[in-house]
Amino acid sequence: MDNNIECKINNSCVGEYLLKKETEFLKYEITYPKILIYPKYIYHNDYNKEIIQSINTIIYNDIIKFKDNLEKxxxxxxxxxxxxxxKFKYEGYSNFDVTYDKNNFISIPVEFYEFTGGAHGMTYLESYNYDLNTGKQVLLNDLFKKGVDYKKIINAYxxxxxxxxxxxFFEGNEGFKGIKDNQEFYMTDDNLVVYFEIYEIAPxxxxIPKFNIPLKEIEQYLNLKYICIQ
Known part of the structure; x- marks a missing residue:
């Protein structure tokens, strides 16, 4: 078994922040995350402050865009x-969860909900998967060893x-045809969770259709730089 990389909890925490407003035609309660690094770990060069800030800026900019669109x-x-x-109010809400926080890899899915009239509101999910050392966005193919046909494995599940x-699920041309190059996902301690937007492959x-793929079942194909299997 190629599982010789030590599992390490990240020396970070995630703070919860809130933007809230209510007027005659608008109501939002937008909860969003901010990655926080304890000063001693920055001092010892465990993390680069600018890199962590760049990740936080990406998340915050998406939050502000969501808020600004609602207000407009x-x-x-x-x-x-x-x-x-x-009369109705335009409504917007968000919440998040830190689903994975190990081996310098963090995964934070943020769920957004908005109601702008009509029969029902819409929910969508945006996952922030990042390498805390480099600031690089971790893509699905980064979780697998080089040369592994990860699409074939995931598609089969x-x-x-x-x-x-x-x-x-939808069938035929509207149904599932395979994952995309930029397929949405997030990680948990036990599963790789691949998901699709509302209406993408199902009514x-x-x-939001979510597919849990147990890490232990695909361990032989995984890049254990990021993934901790115990």
């Missing part, structure tokens, strides 16, 4: 609203699940 759309609605019309639960009522 609610203002436009306010301008066209007429007395007697059905997903297809197997879909075959057993056909009633939950709205399924919400």
């Amino acid at each position: 759309e609610s203002l436009n609605y306010k301008k066209i609203y007429e007395k007697g019309d059905v 997903i297809q197997s699940y879909i075959e057993k639960n056909k009633e939950l 709205y009522y399924v919400s």
Whole structure:
């Protein structure tokens, strides 16, 4: 077994921050993460402060973009609203979880929800997977050894699940055709979680389709630089 890399908990923590506002036509409660490094670990050169800040900036910019879009759309609605019309608030919410925080690799899925009128709101997921040493975004192929056909492995897991639960997924041209080069995912201690947006391969009522692939079942193919299997 090629599992000779020591498992190491990252010398970091993640703070929770909140942007909140409510007006006649707008309401949002946007919770977002910020990676924090204890000063002693920066002093001992465990981490580069600028690299950590660059990751936080990427996350924060996405949060502000989400907030600004809500504010802009609610203002436009306010301008066209007429007395007697059905009044509603543009709403936006977010929450996050730190699902993996080991071997200088951090995985933070952030779930966004917005309601802008219509029959229902929309939920989408944005995962921030980063190497804390380099600031590099960790892509799905980075989790596997060089030369491994990771798409074939993951596609087989997903297809197997879909075959057993056909009633939950689209078929034919609208159905699952294989993962993308920039496929969305996040990590947990036990699973690689590959997911798709609402309506991408399944109806709205399924919400965000997620596929848990146990790390122990694919350990022989994994790049253990990032992944800790115990």
